[in-house]
Amino acid sequence: MHPRDQTIFALSSGRPPSAIALVRVSGSRAGRVMAGLAGKLPSPRMATRALLRDIGQRPIDDAVVLWFPGPASATGEDVAEFHVHGGRAVLAALFAALSGFEDVRPAEPGEFTRRAFENGKLDLTEAEGLDDLIHADTDRQRRQALRQLKGLLGDRARDWRARIIEASALIEAGIDFSDEGDVPAELIAPALAKVRALLAEIEEVLAGQGRSERLRDGLVVAIAGPPNVGKSTLMNQLARREVAIVSPHAGTTRDVIEVQLDLDGYPVTVIDTAGIRATDDPVEQEGVRRARARAADADLVLWLSDSPREAIDHDGVAPIWKVRNKIDLQEAGRPLAEAEPPGPGSFEISASRGDGVPELIAALVGFAQGYFGGTDGGLISRTRQRKLLQETATSLRRSVAVVGQGEELAAEELRLAAHSLGRLLGRVDVEDILDAIFREFCVGK
Numbered sequence: 460m461h462p463r464d465q466t467i468f469a470l471s472s473g474r475p476p477s478a479i480a481l482v483r484v485s486g487s488r489a490g491r492v493m494a495g496l497a498g499k500l501p502s503p504r505m506a507t508r509a510l511l512r513d514i515g516q517r518p519i520d521d522a523v524v525l526w527f528p529g530p531a532s533a534t535g536e537d538v539a540e541f542h543v544h545g546g547r548a549v550l551a552a553l554f555a556a557l558s559g560f561e562d563v564r565p566a567e568p569g570e571f572t573r574r575a576f577e578n579g580k581l582d583l584t585e586a587e588g589l590d591d592l593i594h595a596d597t598d599r600q601r602r603q604a605l606r607q608l609k610g611l612l613g614d615r616a617r618d619w620r621a622r623i624i625e626a627s628a629l630i631e632a633g634i635d636f637s638d639e640g641d642v643p644a645e646l647i648a649p650a651l652a653k654v655r656a657l658l659a660e661i662e663e664v665l666a667g668q669g670r671s672e673r674l675r676d677g678l679v680v681a682i683a684g685p686p687n688v689g690k691s692t693l694m695n696q697l698a699r700r701e702v703a704i705v706s707p708h709a710g711t712t713r714d715v716i717e718v719q720l721d722l723d724g725y726p727v728t729v730i731d732t733a734g735i736r737a738t739d740d741p742v743e744q745e746g747v748r749r750a751r752a753r754a755a756d757a758d759l760v761l762w763l764s765d766s767p768r769e770a771i772d773h774d775g776v777a778p779i780w781k782v783r784n785k786i787d788l789q790e791a792g793r794p795l796a797e798a799e800p801p802g803p804g805s806f807e808i809s810a811s812r813g814d815g816v817p818e819l820i821a822a823l824v825g826f827a828q829g830y831f832g833g834t835d836g837g838l839i840s841r842t843r844q845r846k847l848l849q850e851t852a853t854s855l856r857r858s859v860a861v862v863g864q865g866e867e868l869a870a871e872e873l874r875l876a877a878h879s880l881g882r883l884l885g886r887v888d889v890e891d892i893l894d895a896i897f898r899e900f901c902v903g904k
């Protein structure tokens with residue numbers, strides 16, 4: 460039997476031990492497996508208690524089982540669910556029993572979702588949304604994934620694709636009409652109007668959404684600056700715990716230290732780095748090299764200093780905010796007048812006391828909002844989706860541009876645009892691209 464037609468099983472709940480574990484089985488043998496282990500097939504979609512027994516009639520566990528005959532199941536195939544006690548030995552015994560059935564094997568990562576996709580239960584954007592929902596750590600990631608899973612992008616793409624096909628039908632009809640000479644303008648004009656309208660919609664989605672696909676990975680904010688200015692102290696303030704060593708000794712931090720923060724639902728990775736200075740210590744030199752490299756790749760750099768006019772020693776394309784630290788010392792002694800007045804992207808804080816830190820955090824949230832594209836988030840959640848929408852828009856623009864040189868050229872561009880949207884939905888993709896996408900999913904999904 461081809462692996463694709465085999466029946467698959469996997470643990471679909473979390474890592475054992477746990478109170479309950481869910482093992483799913485999908486494929487043509489699922490019914491035989493269920494009847495074999497539970498003694499008989501329960502009524503469809505009814506939670507039923509059953510003593511599971513292996514092939515030698517030895518009991519495995521007292522379980523709750525569910526039977527979903529296809530196509531009304533998550534994958535579209537026959538699906539059997541076993542809710543067992545989530546112990547490692549219980550699962551080992553159940554897996555051994557499942558593997559004993561002919562043409563039944565453990566699932567590959569993402570294989571359940573792939574079968575659902577292939578049986579038309581989900582389009583590719585929805586499958587991606589499902590994977591994102593499982594991996595969502597913050598509230599905004601969850602909401603974006605849920606929009607994707609509910610098919611918001613997929614529905615738009617299906618609508619656009621249908622309208623492109625209508626427009627191209629008008630143009631093709633025009634081509635058939637005129638064996639010699641020009642296609643009548645009455646046919647071309649409405650087609651062009653359709654194309655322009657939907658191009659505007661796609662451009663709006665592309666322009667208005669910030670970098671919403673980056674919401675999956677989050678934003679990287681690097682704290683950089685000279686030694687001893689309080690970078691690690693600020694890091695600990697932002698993390699609200701002692702993640703980095705703080706000491707009056709310049710050159711304390713050498714490794715890059717990362718924490719994941721949830722800032723108002725936005726995922727933000729903050730990195731603390733070695734103080735940047737010339738040094739003879741080879742270990743510190745390596746720390747400085749790493750600090751420069753990570754700050755150069757960051758999406759935002761907080762350049763920390765403890766003196767009013769500190770030169771910024773950093774190369775990179777990311778915006779830099781000047782953060783002046785230790786203002787508590789200034790209040791105690793030196794006059795405030797010598798300080799540069801703080802402007803946009805410029806902050807004054809006391810990392811040890813916490814003054815100015817809430818304002819800095821609020822500004823970071825604002826930055827994240829602008830970066831990811833506003834409060835409602837985007838329709839686009841992956842680079843793959845953005846690229847295909849850009850390709851679609853390019854083909855539509857070309858079709859409008861070339862229509863004067865020949866209707867066939869315009870029709871060809873519309874075909875390409877429809878093809879790009881088909882790929883977005885996973886309707887026309889080649890096997891290896893689908894393999895690459897589904898391989899990233901987890902086992903049991």
Ligand SMILES: Nc1nc2c(ncn2[C@@H]2O[C@H](COP(=O)(O)OP(=O)(O)OP(=O)(O)O)[C@@H](O)[C@H]2O)c(=O)[nH]1
Nearest residue numbers: 686687688689690691692706710711712734810811
């Ligand atoms: N008065 C005052 N001291 C601070 C403040 N922030 C940090 N410090 C002190 O400054 C010293 C250096 O702090 P760190 O956080 O280790 O500085 P760093 O920039 O990480 O230093 P390196 O990792 O060595 O580059 C420590 O003694 C801190 O307690 C502040 O806001 N006010």
Ligand SMILES: [K+]
Nearest residue numbers: 687706708711
């Ligand atoms: K230090």
Ligand SMILES: [Mg+2]
Nearest residue numbers: 690691711712
């Ligand atoms: Mg430090």
